[in-house]
Amino acid sequence: MLPPDGDAADRFQPLRPGLVRLAYRMLGSITEAEDVVQEAYIRWHQTDRSVIREPGAFLSRTVTRLCLDILKSARVRRETYIGPWLPEPVLETAGDEDVSEDLSLTLMMALERLSPLERAAFLLHDVFGLGFEEVAATLDRDPAACRQLAARARKNVRADRPRYPVDREEGERMTDAFFAASRSGDLTALQNLLAENVVAYTDGGGVRNAALNPLFGFRRVSGLFMGVARKDDGRLPPVLYKGLINGLPGIVTLEKDGIVQTMTLDIEDGRIVGVYIVRNPEKLRHLSGLAN
Template sequence: MVDARSDAAASFDPLRPKLMRVAYRMLGSVADAEDVLQEAFIRWMGADRSEVREPEAFLRRTVTRLCLDQLKSARRQRETYIGPWLPDPVVEEEEEEDITLPLMLALERLSPLERAAFLLHDVFGLGFEEVAATIGRDPAACRQLAARARTHIREARPRFQVDKQHGIALAEAFFAASRSGDMKTLGAMLATDVSVHADGGGKRSAAMGPVTGFEAVMKLHESLAALFRKNGSTLVRAGLINGLPGFITLEADGELQTTALEIEDGKITAIYVVRNPDKLRHLH
């Protein structure tokens, strides 16, 4: 059994990062993606590996199919989720992958099959023959699924590429102004149609819906700044969070928090805050 496990791990482990990217983008949850990879490994141990010509293709199919099953129950859970739902924050995503947080939110509006076809073809670069073999539909149907997905999410594609260092510098300036209550500096960073989306999952305080518009967002940060001055908020690190400039903080309740900023034309257009401790465990 030990030999079988180590033999399976020798071929599985080098593929783990790629498989994790597929699973996380399908599910938006680090914990669920890790569960899927664990199940895929168990199936890989039980497979006749001498008959598998392309382990990567075999495992990608296994992971994708497990994710499709998982998405059915995830959709039911999302319907009862308290407040706005945001994907688990992943820090230091590779910029060139072009999977930003707004795009992941747009993926949520797709059917599971549309999501799989789009990710496998448009993001991971697989041909439609391989997509078809993976999700159990013919290539023509997969083309239609991917085309429908593209139509739905076209608006979520970033129209303005933000230089990483410039974006992180803006995130650090936003942290400093929002925590100190420097409202003049903060206001100069915000777009007129800025919005705040906070995911507390019913476990930590957060607005029950998006806060939209310059005045409303400024008012919110004015009240938050008073709390930060009284209770403290410590910068842990700045970096890319789900492809967007942002930062991790340690808050007064001893829990972590992530803030990601969508930026267009040098102004912050959306602020995404994850406070649900279940979504932050992997960052510890």
């Protein structure tokens, strides 16, 4: 006989935010993460909870396995995705300060380069603190294999973590300066902001105009924004949000086609080394309320 329904909800709700973060890190999609967590809740609701000693471990295992199933088909979708793929942007909200680094865009992109099993082992052990016995039970592998998976992932991820996270005030100042320079076509200002080895990713998903490949180097990146400025006659679109996006400084703007857009900056040693722009409407639905 199952415990009462109220018990299921009462024990599940405090765990929901962490489960959504786990699913988002696995999938890079807020929509899919929320769907996975809802499916995990349905399974939790149908389970004999009286025999489960650690609900958090049980639900983390359930969410991870659901995500691994999705990633099998996601790999195929990513291979046919038009242009660079970026994760759905997540805006910082109250209480997020302690998880911003683990949601950072650079980390999410590093995770994307891992195999699904490497990603799961790293997240469960290094980020969520599960022991390798529990990781092994989740992934249906032995603990030694899970240690190797996590070690390989850790080596790749460590190279992509920022050495010196930018100060929040400095990040906001540089975001303001870059937004003004890139949209007005101020080449001199761009020269003072962009690193020579800067890279820009623009994710339009084949739905909105965007570069089909990452742009490397100051000349190509500045050329992109000079072209945007000419098309927009140097006019600045309304800013709907300014703050951290996936742990990095950025803004959300309302573009002239009426759809929101995010721009996030990776800053090192006072220069912008990465520009990440999400234009694909499918990845911005959860931000559409900002325009109302």
